[in-house]
Amino acid sequence: MLSTAADERPGTIKLTNMGDLTNPRWMYLKAILFVLGGVMSAGLILAESPEWRTAALLAVCVWCFARAYYFAFYVIEHYIDDDFRYAGLSSVLKYWFQRRKK
Incomplete structure (x- = not known):
């Protein structure tokens, strides 16, 4: 509960x-904490399913999300819309939905 x-x-x-x-x-x-969290999570996934296929899919997943993050926060601001200034994922989603309505 918020108090005043x-x-x-x-x-x-x-x-x-x-x-x-x-x-x-x-x-x-x-x-460092983000990297440790990612390494630990990947390690636990691979310990659960120690297969090359799992490792490859995990690597592709991480790479794709990293590229999406780069697109959301760098490409839009520097190459698509110079006026856009992000403040987090919610601002990117708001920007995307506003652009779709136009």
């Missing part, structure tokens, strides 16, 4: 907006 200054009842949770991550050390830590 006038609503400070016991048991409520006060949420505040977090600022952008600007410290390079925290950014590197975040990147």
Whole structure:
């Protein structure tokens, strides 16, 4: 439950907006945690099904999602629409649906 200054009842949770991550050390830590999460997940999938086919499909899956991410955040902004500025996947989806309506 969100609380405001006038609503400070016991048991409520006060949420505040977090600022952008600007410290390079925290950014590197975040990147390392993403890589570790991906490596661990891939390792568990391959441990469950240790076949070349599974490894190949997993590699194709990771590559395709990486290219889609690149397209969503770099290609649209730099090559398709100079006015577009993304703020996450939701802004890309909103942009895409607005463009389809035109």
